[in-house]
Amino acid sequence: MRLSRWTAVSWTFWVALASFLIDVRLGQTTESPEIHIHSLDPSVDIRSLEGPRIRLHPAPQASPHRQAGRKKSELPARSERDALLARAGLTEAMKDWDELSRDQLFLRAQALELQRFKPLYPDLPGSSLESLSKALRGTR
Numbered sequence: 350m351r352l353s354r355w356t357a358v359s360w361t362f363w364v365a366l367a368s369f370l371i372d373v374r375l376g377q378t379t380e381s382p383e384i385h386i387h388s389l390d391p392s393v394d395i396r397s398l399e400g401p402r403i404r405l406h407p408a409p410q411a412s413p414h415r416q417a418g419r420k421k422s423e424l425p426a427r428s429e430r431d432a433l434l435a436r437a438g439l440t441e442a443m444k445d446w447d448e449l450s451r452d453q454l455f456l457r458a459q460a461l462e463l464q465r466f467k468p469l470y471p472d473l474p475g476s477s478l479e480s481l482s483k484a485l486r487g488t489r
Contacts, residue, residue, distance in 0.1 A: 430455050437481035442473050459485040 384403045388395045391408040399405060424430065430451065434440060443451060457466050463482045467475060 438477040458482050
């Protein structure tokens, strides 16, 4: 038995439609992934994005005490760090240093006692290291 071209196209259409509907139906029954939306700005309201399978994560509110006291492991803004290094007289000695090395010097000067901190930087002037340590730790 020979099928006409129209019959073959018709059967192909119905098979494709049936497989599409089965896929759609299975897609609805299987668990779809959950969407997580994180806000980085506490002033942005993301509640309008609520929906099924959507989890919202609003940004935490800034603490009023955040700027008042910085942890010893936190770095200040680059301008503040560079100003402290300049006041200690280290600008010229550190002109070829990268940002990571400057940050490490700052954190070590803040965390270590002068006797442990000074030998780590034999190429830097001792008086400048002392004044940096004094400014950060209040040591003599």
